Structures are given as structure tokens and as C-alpha cells.
Amino acid sequence: MLGGAPSRRYGPQARRSARASSRGRASHNSPTFDRNTVSTPAALQGPTMKLLILDRDGVINEDSDAYIKSVAEWIPIPGSIEAIARLNQAGWTVAVATNQSGLARGYYDEATLEAMHTHLRQLVAEQGGELGLIVHCPHGPDEGCDCRKPLPGLLQQIAAHYRVELAGLWFVGDSPGDIAAARAVGCQPVLVLSGKGERTQATGLPQGVLVFDDLAAVAAHLLAVEADR
Ligand SMILES: [Mg+2]
Numbered sequence: 001m002l003g004g005a006p007s008r009r010y011g012p013q014a015r016r017s018a019r020a021s022s023r024g025r026a027s028h029n030s031p032t033f034d035r036n037t038v039s040t041p042a043a044l045q046g047p048t049m050k051l052l053i054l055d056r057d058g059v060i061n062e063d064s065d066a067y068i069k070s071v072a073e074w075i076p077i078p079g080s081i082e083a084i085a086r087l088n089q090a091g092w093t094v095a096v097a098t099n100q101s102g103l104a105r106g107y108y109d110e111a112t113l114e115a116m117h118t119h120l121r122q123l124v125a126e127q128g129g130e131l132g133l134i135v136h137c138p139h140g141p142d143e144g145c146d147c148r149k150p151l152p153g154l155l156q157q158i159a160a161h162y163r164v165e166l167a168g169l170w171f172v173g174d175s176p177g178d179i180a181a182a183r184a185v186g187c188q189p190v191l192v193l194s195g196k197g198e199r200t201q202a203t204g205l206p207q208g209v210l211v212f213d214d215l216a217a218v219a220a221h222l223l224a225v226e227a228d229r
């Protein structure tokens with residue numbers, strides 16, 4: 001962790017960290033959460049649906065500054081598919097909110113994007129899971145849409161689909177725009193260090209962002225917290 005960084009990093013000792021965190025630390029200054037929420041998602045604190053929202057590129061699959069333009073370029077990050085399936089098997093719904101400005105830029109078309117997502121769903125199914133809703137922003141940065149992260153439109157689409165409140169839900173991403181979108185609607189921002197995550201962390205994180213190595217570590221943490229309860 002960088003000196004002075006406000007966020008905390010969870011490693012293999014996630015379960016122990018979670019306990020220490022919920023017991024002793026008042027490290028969160030957002031009025032939306034009590035300190036227990038730092039390590040325990042809202043979904044586990046009440047009758048709320050267990051819904052986890054993920055960014056795609058850099059979280060589920062390897063990202064590229066040259067965009068992911070084909071199914072062949074869509075390469076899962078090790079452990080990510082299994083992580084989604086394990087969460088599903090524990091009753092979690094996993095949804096995806098992804099900026100795909102490569103559509104607006106003409107690098108690939110909607111059919112190709114759909115093929116990538118069919119492939120993703122197939123991989124999750126092979127591990128015994130079932131991926132939930134995938135929403136994407138097809139727009140470029142200058143189109144003035146309301147769905148391109150850092151705006152929260154995609155998260156709101158997911159909330160509307162599942163008829164849930166966003167506040168307290170975890171949104172896992174690797175970019176500053178993911179963190180901003182989460183904060184805009186009261187989601188718990190979670191940064192993974194895969195994809196652009198290390199770059200994002202190096203720019204300095206706002207207070208209250210949770211940091212994990214990758215999606216597998218996020219899933220392990222959630223399942224450990226759940227097993228504790
Ligand atoms: Mg990303």
C-alpha cells in the first residue's frame with residue numbers, strides 16, 4: 001500500500017482483517033454507512049437481495065489499452081470465472097456494468113459484444129454459476145449520455161432491473177470512473193488491483209474505498225464474512 005493511502009487492502013487474511021475492521025476501526029466517514037458496513041456488505045445486513053455489481057474489463061477479463069475487440073481477445077483473469085460461480089452458488093446475483101465506447105469508436109459491433117458476453121456466460125455456466133444482468137454503455141465520451149461511468153446510469157439500470165436500492169451494494173471496478181460511479185449512488189466502491197487497478201490506486205483513492213488483489217479475493221472475502229454470520 002502506498003504511504004498515506006486511505007484505503008485498506010485485503011489479502012489472504014481477509015477474514016481476520018474483516019473481523020478486526022468491524023470491531024475496532026471507525027475508518028469510514030461517509031454518513032451512508034456505519035463502520036460495520038466497511039467489511040459487511042449491506043446485502044448481508046438485512047432482507048436486501050445479495051447483489052454484487054462488477055465492472056467487466058480489468059475485473060473479469062484482462063483489459064487492454066487497445067480495447068477488447070473480439071471474443072479471441074476476451075481472456076478471463078485467473079480465478080474470476082470461478083469466483084462468480086462460487087458467489088452464485090452461495091446465493092449471490094452477480095451483475096455487470098461496463099463502458100464499451102469501442103462500439104462508438106467502431107472497433108467492434110453490438111453482435112461481437114454479445115458474442116463476448118455469451119462466451120462469458122458459458123464459462124460461468126461451466127463452473128456451475130449463472131451470470132446475472134449485463135448492461136453496457138455503447139457511447140463515446142463526447143456523446144453526453146447518462147450511462148457512461150463515472151456517471152451512475154448503468155448502476156441505476158441494474159437497480160431498476162432487480163428492483164433494489166443501490167445504497168450499500170458493492171461495486172467492484174479497476175478504474176477511477178468505477179469508484180466515482182459507485183460513490184455517486186451510495187454503493188460501496190471496491191477497487192481490484194487487476195486491470196488498471198494498480199494505476200488507479202497510484203493516483204490516490206478517496207476515503208472508504210476497499211482494495212483487493214482481484215475478484216477472487218473479493219469473493220473469498222464475501223463468502224468468509226457470510227460464513228462467519
Ligand atoms: Mg475496467
Ligand SMILES: [Zn+2]
Nearest residue numbers: 137145147148
Ligand atoms: Zn452511455
